[in-house]
Amino acid sequence: MTNITARERLLNAAVESFAEKGFSGTTTRDIASRAGMSPAAVYVHHDTKESLLFTVSLEGHRHSLDVISAAAATSNDPVERLRTMVYDFSLWHADNSRVGRIVQYEFHALTPEHRAEIAKLRRGIEKTMQDALADGVDKGVLDVADIPGTALALLSLGVDLVRWFVPGGTRTADELATLHAELAVRMTLRAPSSRASR
Amino acid sequence: MTNITARERLLNAAVESFAEKGFSGTTTRDIASRAGMSPAAVYVHHDTKESLLFTVSLEGHRHSLDVISAAAATSNDPVERLRTMVYDFSLWHADNSRVGRIVQYEFHALTPEHRAEIAKLRRGIEKTMQDALADGVDKGVLDVADIPGTALALLSLGVDLVRWFVPGGTRTADELATLHAELAVRMTLRAPSSRASR
DNA sequence: GCATACGCTAAGCGCTTGCTTAGTTTGCAA
DNA sequence: TTGCAAACTAAGCAAGCGCTTAGCGTATGC
Numbered sequence: 491m492t493n494i495t496a497r498e499r500l501l502n503a504a505v506e507s508f509a510e511k512g513f514s515g516t517t518t519r520d521i522a523s524r525a526g527m528s529p530a531a532v533y534v535h536h537d538t539k540e541s542l543l544f545t546v547s548l549e550g551h552r553h554s555l556d557v558i559s560a561a562a563a564t565s566n567d568p569v570e571r572l573r574t575m576v577y578d579f580s581l582w583h584a585d586n587s588r589v590g591r592i593v594q595y596e597f598h599a600l601t602p603e604h605r606a607e608i609a610k611l612r613r614g615i616e617k618t619m620q621d622a623l624a625d626g627v628d629k630g631v632l633d634v635a636d637i638p639g640t641a642l643a644l645l646s647l648g649v650d651l652v653r654w655f656v657p658g659g660t661r662t663a664d665e666l667a668t669l670h671a672e673l674a675v676r677m678t679l680r681a682p683s684s685r686a687s688r
Numbered sequence: 689m690t691n692i693t694a695r696e697r698l699l700n701a702a703v704e705s706f707a708e709k710g711f712s713g714t715t716t717r718d719i720a721s722r723a724g725m726s727p728a729a730v731y732v733h734h735d736t737k738e739s740l741l742f743t744v745s746l747e748g749h750r751h752s753l754d755v756i757s758a759a760a761a762t763s764n765d766p767v768e769r770l771r772t773m774v775y776d777f778s779l780w781h782a783d784n785s786r787v788g789r790i791v792q793y794e795f796h797a798l799t800p801e802h803r804a805e806i807a808k809l810r811r812g813i814e815k816t817m818q819d820a821l822a823d824g825v826d827k828g829v830l831d832v833a834d835i836p837g838t839a840l841a842l843l844s845l846g847v848d849l850v851r852w853f854v855p856g857g858t859r860t861a862d863e864l865a866t867l868h869a870e871l872a873v874r875m876t877l878r879a880p881s882s883r884a885s886r
Numbered sequence: 887g888c889a890t891a892c893g894c895t896a897a898g899c900g901c902t903t904g905c906t907t908a909g910t911t912t913g914c915a916a
Numbered sequence: 917t918t919g920c921a922a923a924c925t926a927a928g929c930a931a932g933c934g935c936t937t938a939g940c941g942t943a944t945g946c
Contacts, residue, residue, distance in 0.1 A: 594851065646844050661837065677875055678874075682880075726924070
């Protein structure tokens with residue numbers, strides 16, 4: 491009970507510190523003091539500093555994969571589905587921008603084994619977006635010449651927002667996600683004339 | 689003469705190391721040995737490790753601002769101008785992905801004074817893109833409801849590519865930049881029906 | 887009422903860090 | 917030939933690093 495709480499307090503402290511100073515810029519003493527504990531207490535609940543990063547990164551990647559997968563299953567209409575996927579993916583990054591920064595920018599700090607495991611989840615995210623575009627093209631609703639490249643561009647909208655988004659700024663997470671969803675549709679929608687020609 | 693060469697060899701070594709391991713993950717001994725010098729030689733040519741980062745970051749920001757400013761001046765046609773701006777901005781990031789990673793991801797490692805100076809250049813980049821969009825809207829050629837948000841999204845295409853782009857991969861820098869330029873036009877172009885209504 | 891296990895800390899080990907100091911080498915002006 | 921500045925290195929300092937060890941207090945099962 492208290493075991494779980496202390497472990498999670500340390501994980502939350504690690505998220506704060508990694509997001510603010512990066513993995514290499516964070517000391518185990520930082521994490522411990524943010525969690526209100528002595529430096530040695532970190533090692534009661536976590537093996538190494540890197541395993542803390544791996545736990546945070548794995549959880550973050552799983553969440554964002556879950557979010558985009560769930561969105562992909564909400565509709566059979568390619569346009570509405572794409573709108574939901576981009577909206578939810580960008581919203582998740584805005585609502586979790588600290589975890590998002592760790593997910594996106596600290597990938598290289600993982601051990602090769604952990605990196606390989608997380609790379610699989612990343613491929614899953616890209617695949618989900620590619621499949622949604624391919625289905626829309628098949629149904630004649632979307633016009634996408636370069637599916638992998640366009641999928642990456644759509645994901646970039648969500649990914650890159652963690653670099654500058656601040657909660658409580660001039661723009662809400664919902665407004666940003668709505669904008670991204672609209673831009674995504676415009677990037678991929680087949681023009682009326684070419685749709686008529688089908 | 690040799691002074692300039694040694695100074696630049698150290699800067700190149702710093703670019704390699706910062707891009708690969710991040711600023712905090714890089715040691716001054718890394719930089720020195722990559723430049724084929726002793727650790728102390730770094731301090732003959734540069735004040736601190738952070739001043740090396742500042743020099744690299746400042747030069748990188750200036751280059752990318754120059755690139756997008758020059759592109760903004762190539763045409764009066766809003767569509768062609770936007771296409772050129774996005775193409776050149778993404779191309780620069782693909783051709784300079786190591787410097788791009790430092791520019792984008794090591795901003796927080798700068799001292800507050802240096803950060804403030806570089807923030808000005810960043811605002812210049814955003815302003816240039818916003819002005820191009822606003823002019824296109826004024827001329828009735830583009831349809832952009834949220835100009836600051838859309839400008840950020842267009843820049844995100846170039847910025848985020850440094851996270852995954854590898855020279856010599858399946859995609860050339862030119863192909864990627866061409867794709868981004870096309871997507872940018874689709875994101876912002878006024879639809880024929882709404883253009884007719886003007 | 888005692889033994890045991892658990893959550894945690896004080897102290898610190900061996901190593902690496904950014905940077906400095908003191909001194910050597912080199913090339914060139916007078 | 918001498919004098920001197922500039923480029924560079926060997927050695928090392930103080931501080932900070934990830935992580936370990938030894939031990940303390942407390943709660944729980946018996």
